[in-house]
Every structure is written in C-alpha cells, then in structure tokens.
Amino acid sequence: MIKRILSLTALIFSISLSAQNDSTAVDSQKDSTNSSLNLPIFSTSGGDLDTDLEQQDVSSLLMSSRDVFTQFASFQFGAARYRMRGYMAENQMVMINGVNVNNLETGFSSWSSWGGLNDVTRFVENRFGNVANRMNFSGPGGYTNIESKASSFKKGTRVSYMSANRIFQHRGMITHSTGMLQNGWAITVSGSLRQGNAEKAPQMYAKGTYFNAYAFYASIDKRLNDKHLLSFTGFGAPIEQGRSGAATMEAFEVAGSNYYNDLWGYQNGKVRNSNISKTNRPMLMLTHVFTPSNDTKLSSTVYYNFGKSSLTSLNWNNAPNARPDYYKYLPSYFYMSGDTINGDITTNNWATDVNVRQINWDKLIAMNQANLYSEPGNINTTDTRARYILENKIESLQNYGFNSVFNKRKDKLFLSVGLNGNIYKDRKYKELVDLLGATFWIDVDQFAENLGVDSEFAQNNIDDPNRKVKEGEKFGYDYSVNINRGELWAQAEYNLKSVDYYIGFTVSDNQIWREGFVANGKFPTGSKGQSEKVNFFNYGLKGGLTYKISGRYYVTANGSYLTRTPEAANVFVSPRVRNDIVAGIKSENVLSGDLNFIIRYPGLKIRATYYYAQINNQTWLRTFWNDNYNNNVNLIMRGVNQTHQGVELGIEKTLFTSHVLQAAFGYGQFIYTNRPKMDAWQDNNNTSLYTDRTVYLKNYKVGGTPQMVTGLSYKYNGKKFWYAGLSFNYFDEIYIEPNPDRRTAEATEKYIMADREAYKLVTDQEQLPSYFTLNAQAGKSFRIKSKYYLRLNLTINNLLNNQKARTTGFEQLRWDMANLGTFDNKYYYMQGITYMAGINFSF
C-alpha cells in the first residue's frame, strides 16, 4: 500500500513538475544513487532556464526536487530573484556528466549554455547545502549534476511546443533517443527553437526586447563490453537577446511605465535595441567509464568548451551622452536647480515624445554624418568621424579540461577520489558593430586626448596610432585572462546502522595571469604581454553526519571549510588596459555548516534547517562610468567578510492521496560583517583616485534577494491524470545592495549632528516593500493506445497582475556626494501576469 502511495505521489509529482517547465516526465525519476546516505536528496526533471538569463543565481535555477523548500525556491520564488541562503552562484557547483561547468573566471554556472535542451537535461541530481558528493568537491551551496548521456535516455521521440509571454513567445523542441541498442550503441539527438519579440507581442513586458535562441545536442554512447563505456556528448545553444535595463523611479514615472526600458529606440521608424547579447559556447565531452566490478568505477572525461559571448552597447566621443535617461536629460535635473520651466518642458517631452525617452538613433546618425573630419593639411569633404558607434564587447573562450573520478564501495565504506584540471583562456576585446552612418572611428582614448599631453598617451594601441576603425574591426582593448588549474580531492563515506558520516578534502592550485595584445599609450610597458602569474593554492575540508533516530526521523549535521580563488576579474586593477595586480590579493575562504531535522512519512515530509556560513576575505571589484573623469572607474574592496545564517522549513502533507498541501518558510540574515578597505582607480590613469579607505559596511544587508520568504500551496491531483494547483508566495526583507563608496568617512564626515537626515540618506540601506504573488498551474496527461502520451500544461504566474512589485534594485556606483538625487537608485519591476502553456507528445 505504502509503495503504491509512494509511486503515485512520484507520478503526481512528476506531472506537477512538468507543469512548471514543460519537460513532462512520466519516465520514472532517476533517483540519485546514494539516497540512503544523505538527506535531503533532490532529483529533478529538467530546467526552465528561460526565466532570467541575466540572473545566473543558484536558486532560480535550482530545478525541481523532492525537497519542498527547494521546490518553492525553484518554481515559486524565482520571479523574486530569491537566492537560497543568499548564496551567489559560485557557492553551488553545477556539473554535466560529473564535469564541473562553473565558469573558472566568475565562479558562475552559465545555464544558458544548455538553455532550451530541457529534454536532455532532465536528469538532475540536486543537493543543496554541505553534502557528500561522489563526483566532485562541492562547497556550501551543494551541487547540481545533469546526467546527460545517450545511454541514460529511454528509446522514444518527444515533440513539444510552448507558448509564453515571459522572455520568449514560442518554443519548439524535438528529441529522439534510440535507447541502448543491441550492438552497444546509443544515440540521442535534440534540438529546440525559442523565439520572442516584444514588437510582435504586446503582452510581453519590456518593450524593445527580443529573444532568438536555438539549441542542439547530440550524444553517442558505445558500450564496448561489460566494463567499458565510451560516451560522447556535445551541445550548444546560440542565444541572441535584446535586453532591458533597470531605471530610476523618476524615469519609470515620467515614461509612464514600470517596464520602461532605456536600451532601445527608433531608427528609421523601426525599433532597435542597443544592448544585444549573444552567447554561443558549445561544449564537447568524451567520457570513458570503466567498471571493472560492481563496486568499482573509474570515469574519465576530456572536454572542450569554447565560443563567444558578447554584448553590444553605444559608445561616443566628444558628443552628448547617448542614453536617453542620462541624469541631465531627466526633469529632476532642472527642478533641482529651481528651473521649473525646463523641468516642465522635459516632463512633457518624456510623456509625449518617444524619441526623447528612447534612444534617438536617427539623431545619432545625423550627428555622425555631419561630422566631417580633416587631418591637418588635408581638407576632406566626404569622410566623417563617428561621434557615436555601436560596439560589441566580446569574450572568446577556450577551455580545455579533464576530469577523472574513481569510486569504490567496500563494505561500509564508499570512497571517491578525483583529479581534474583546466587550461582556460578567455580573450576579451571590442569590435565595432555599426558606425551609424560615419566613415570611421578613431582608436584613441577621448579623455587622455583631452589631457593634451603627447599624442601617444591617448592611443589605445601605440603600435597602430590614430587608426581609423571600420565596422567589424577590433579596437579599444584586447587581452586574455588565462587560468591553469589542477585539483585533487577525495571523500570517504561510512554507512553504519544508526549513523552515516562522510569526510572529504580537496587541494587545488590555480594560476591566473593576464596577457595583453595591444600596448596602451597610458601604460606602454604595462599593458602588452603577460602579467605576473598569480598563484592561488586552495584547500578544503568537509564532513557530515546523519543520525537516524528511526526510519522516519533523521538529524543531519554538515560543515565545510574551504579557500577559493577570487573571481579572476577581481585580480587585476584595471584588466581592460593593464597588467597590474590588485595589491595583496588572496584567496577567499568559506566556513559553513548546517543542522537539519527531517521527518519522512508517506503522507508527511518535513525538513527544518539552521544554516550558517562565513564568506571571508573576498575581493570585490566593480567598474562604472564616471563622466567627471570621462572614463571607467574601478572600485576595489579588499577583505570583504559576510555571514549568512538562517532557517528553512519545508512541510508537505498529502491528504486522501489527491490533496497536497505544501508550506515553505525561509528566514535569513545575510550581512556584511566587517569594515573592508577600498581603493579606486581610473582605467586610464596610473595614479589611484584613492587607496585604503575604510568602508563602514558592518551589518549592512547583502542585497538582491528577499531574505524572508513564505510559500503556501495546494494541489489537487485528479484521478485521470490531471491536476491543478494554486500557490501563494510572500517576500520580505528585500534590500538594496549598498554602494561602498557611500559608507566611508570621506563621504560622511562632512555631515554634522544637525543634518542626521541628510547623513542617513547617504548611509541608510533602502529596504524594498514586501509583496506577494499568486501562481496557478494545471495540466493533463493522455495515454493513447498505451504507447503515445499527450501532455498539456499551463502555468500562470502573478495571477493578480501586480505590476508594482520591485524585485531588486541597486545604488548606482556613480553618485553625487553633494546631491544624492542626481544618481538615484535603479530598480527592476516584477513582470505582471505571465503564462506558459505547453503541449507535448511522446512516442
């Protein structure tokens, strides 16, 4: 009986999950192999990676699981940009076939690399927190492994279509798998197409955006004999996306829309987006699995991950700022100085003239075409020098890696040992996309040019001075970030009668260096060639214990301490132009632990967790445009410490087999815990703007995620394979990430007691209003002639169409010490009502 209930629950679950992400899985869920050892164990079916490509965070990408809290985090809290435990993505390891695919530079996993391949990325083992991991050494955020080999798929074909209004409008997918054939071959191929354009779909929220994506996948397995399996997997997902940007409250207001997007404008009557991101980073992997005996396995993979990602944006020289919501173009700029006449005019222009509130491409082109350019002594009447261009910041990746894991079970011991390494090179440069009607762009630094020192100083490339850049050519900067990395790790798990425990360690060595391919005039000797090679030796230890009070009650405790390489971009003072290394750069370290109490009955599941993590000695580098200097300024905070602690509670109660009630509650405290030091450098100056300023950051909240979430849901599972559900989600304790420059003595000591209010405006941290969402799901499966399956599902999010909830925001790094209002905080609004309706057919 219990078995029946369980399997029914599993079935119901798989259907309800499919409602969320359209990768319906009546296929039996593939449980992780070590479920008896660790709890909770999450197993999922596929990923909806389309919700937000910009936000590459842990939580929104966590796929389904049998853990109630994680389910809510994945499917209900994602729209609020909830990050489980406040962890950034580098805390969670993402693997494909056991290979760590977190980006070596950023620590982030780029889920978009396999976006749209939902059919073949459904078998996910997902374990959050400090856990045993038989494939790699993972840290405080646990791991996600996508098992995607041809031989893991059953024979069959799936065709599906989805209609939606979030990022894309249409998605088509087709997948065919041969299953393991008699001759030892297994082949799976999959492809998809996603498409959306706000111009053709007024129900999409951010105007000017569009989305075009393809994905392809092929996997070929060959079982050589009982002991050897050879597996090839290759996939890629070219994505092109016209983006939307955050804006200030004023811009939303005067534009008359909470979905105001400053990144597009009309050119010749047609909508054109200035920020177009393109990614295409395929991955090829070849795996050899050697199984000499039932309890021994050696799996080795070599892989190659390559391709480009890019983002276009406007650039200008000796011309007014091209962004329509530049602060000088907003009414407040006039009102602030008491100029109500121009303030009113500007307000009216914003409301009535689309070419004022959006990019005026035609004007930029006209200004370019009017800018005749003559070199001294050589009058020219045709060639125009671009004032505005559209440029593309390109990153071209080459990452070679190998990964070898040995697993051995002996009685109560399960031993895992791994060795892996990478040779990683990411070349970054700018390319000119569109001269916007001009004849050329000159490859110089406009600010350095204004300094009036010798002409070499302003050159971006002194070997090719004053070069006239044409469309499609490289310019600006050109360098690579190189990382060589090797790691050895091991883990031992013991499985005793009432206690399970594991211990593990890792040691790794990372070597990071920059190589410049052009000599910049400001740093003629420090920009071309290789930088010093910075070495980071890292180690980690972890361990955990499960105490089985009974078959129904468990207590688990886990902990880890590890050091890790800072984000590569943070190692260099000004990576775009020179080789200098941030002074005293060191590895960051993470101490974390959690305590869980788990109850498991067939009709009742409960998990309660307390977690604690210290992430210390982080280096924080941000670059922003400062029009005072007409250049990028790099803020570098050193020795940043933060603590994340909190509780999670998930409860699921099944009543009369068809009514499922779920509740999730998370309350966290994610805060900075010390006073880091900060330096500031201009991109184009050898002298720092300042060094060693103390940042009074202690107890400021980490921004970008609600720190308090509550979810309640009810689902009804009908007898004939249909279901319907409703979820209520509440978000609170949402903070704006603080700009460290505003929390220094240099920024505040001018204030006196009498102006506490003005002081607080500078130093206080903004909290966004709490809000809730109501989501609904429904679906039905048909089994036709006992061999075809037809599945329909529908998800509606934000049922009440709340368009006033701000999910996140940020303090601008460029700020006006004398007048905060000049550079107001920017925000993102949650989309109003959205839907996803899917149909899929498998045979």
Next chain:
Amino acid sequence: MKKFLILMAVSGSVLVFNSCKKKLDAAPIADETKGKVYSVAELKAIASCTNGCSRRFSEGAYLIGVVIADEVSGNFYKEIYVRDRYNTGGIRLDMKASHCNFFIGDSVHLNLKGYDVNINSQTNMLEIDTIDFERNMVKFASGATPQPIVVDLDCDSYSNYLCDLVQLNKMQFITPNTIWADPIMQISGNNDIRSCGGTSVTVRTSNYAHFAQQLTPSGNGSIIGIATAYSGTDQMAIRNPNEVNMTGPLCGAIYHTKNFEDASLTSGGWSAQNVTGASTWSYSTFSGAKFAKASGYYSVTNNITESWLISPVVNLASSVNPVLTFMTAAKFSGIPLEVLVSTNYTSGLPGTATWTNVSGFNLSPNNPGSYAWTRSCKIILNLYKNANTRIAFRYQSTTSGATTYEVDDIVIREN
C-alpha cells in the same frame, strides 16, 4: 507533536534573529558642537589679519549660510556665493570643480578645517579657495529665498557689500542695448550702469552665461546681483536677467556737477571765502582722485579758521524734487563740516546773505579717521526751488582740533 515542536523551534529562532537585529555600521559623522560656527564678519577679520597670524583652520569650524548665487545661469563657474546665517555678509566659495549642485536658496554648511580664508588681493573679496565640496560641504535644507540688500549708491559704500546679494535702484546702463557678453568671440562683458547721482558700477558678465547674447535694457530701474570688484572698480555679477528690471524713465535733469576733474577749485563759478584765518580750501589730488581739500592745520599747528566753499547759482526754479549729493573723506578730530543753502547770496563774504544749515547727511568719520570716502546720501532741496539757489561747505577749525576734509562729486540733480 513533532511538527509543533519544529514550528516552535523555527519561530523561536526567528525571534532570536529579530532580537539580535544588528545595528548598521555608522560611517563617522562630525560633531559640530566641537567646532565654532563663524560669521562672515569674523571670517573677514581673520582674513584681514596681517600680523603673520594664521588664516587656516586647523580644527573643525563651520560656516553656515544660504546660497545666494549658483552656477545655473552660467554666469558663475566653479563658484557660489553664500550669505552667513548671522547675516553679516557674503563670501565667495571657489569650488574645486563645477556642478557642485548647490542652488540659490539652499542652506549649506562648510567644514572649514584645512581651508584658508582670504581677502583676494585683486578683487578685495572675501573667499575660500578650491573647496572640495563633495567632502566638506553639505546642503541641509533648501527653499529659502534670500533677499537682496538694497544699496543706495548715494549713501552707502558699495564695497561694504562685496560678495553679498545686493539690489541697486534707479540705475541705468550707460550704453544700453548691448549684449551682456560675447560667447562667440569668447569675451566677458563689462557694461557700466550708473545711478542718477552719477555713481557707476560695472556689470561683469561671463561669456558662458546662458543669457550672454541678450541685450541690456535701456530704461532706468533696479538690478539685483552679487557685489563684486576688480582692481578697485565696483562690479556686479547678475544671477539672471529677469532680476534686472530697468524699464522706467531715465534719470532726470542734472542741475550742477562739480567733480574737480579739471584740477580747479573754483571753475564753474565756485569760490572760497575766508572768514577767519588763512585760506583753507584748495584743490588737491591723491592717488588719482581729484577733490577739494580744507585743513586748518598749517605752520605745523592747528589754527583758528573759518572758510566757505560756495557754489555758483544753480537755478532750481523749475525743478520738482532737487537733491544734493557729495562725498567726503576726513581725518583728525575737529569741528564737523557744515552744509548750508542760500537763495540770496550774490558775492563776497557769506555773512552778506542768509544761509540755512541742512542736516541728515553722512560725513566721513574724522576721529581718528582715515580718509574713508563717504557718500552723503541725498539732501533734499525742496525748500530751495529758487532761481538763485547756492550751496556752501563751511569749514572751521580751532587750536584744539583741525580736521582735514576732502570733498568730491558734488551733484545737484532731479531725484
């Protein structure tokens, strides 16, 4: 039961979190009670100090005031003017960069620590140089409407109001209908305005002013601006042409002017009449200024003297509102200079006619005195609208006191 326990545990831990909600770090704030708040008058005193005293503030000290001129109209660049909260005057704050974002009516304070306060040798204006406004200056309120101080050029010394917001009434441009400044040739504009009493002030306008190419008005009226100076010339910088209201009728008739620019004491019909002692009135000059001078100090001693400087006949018969203005500069104690009017004097000693003393005018302070040129204010001559009106300055000295008086810019005109 177990569930209940867990719920209890969770809510308990939430309580714990809430109760240990941590206080936000506080970047330092200054305690103004530890620093003195200076008035502009006090700053001027510090800046004027010449005995090797320090003009730099080494401790926290403050200037609190309201902005009276900003950069919005483009006529001021990298500078603002502030009037202190004690209303003792204005000061020029030179900014290290433009766009400081302080606007007229903003209440601001400046931490003076590390700054020098100076009297600029070229302009004689009180100022603080190269202020890092981002670090040291705060706008703590806005919306005040600082009013200009009405300065009467017939009465007041313009230079006493340097750096403050002033209003001059009954002014007119000497060359109206010219551009304020030339943004094309990049030349700042100097346009002189003159009071009906003949006192002129140069309106100096930056070629970056947004209104530079507008034309100066051609009527008579009021003008508001910051009182400035350059190399001893009184100047004014307006904030906005809408504060220049010169559309009224131009100045009326001038019945008589005596300014001694021709280096003559008696030209134009003036005469000096000795009643007692030696002649004391003479033409004199000092560092470019030309004037009449009277002194009872001669032969290395103070003498008993009385002598009059008498004007020619000024026909005020058809005047409406005749007024007299002049300037004096004095030193050494003695009997104050008198001003008298007669309608029946013809020639010779003053005793031959009837003279009436007028009062209610300013004289240069004579004890101790430092030859400070002082404007008389308007002396109303309504009682003397006669075809035979004359005015006279009566100088007297004794052995115990002989003030030296200098007299200049004597004007009788329609008010």
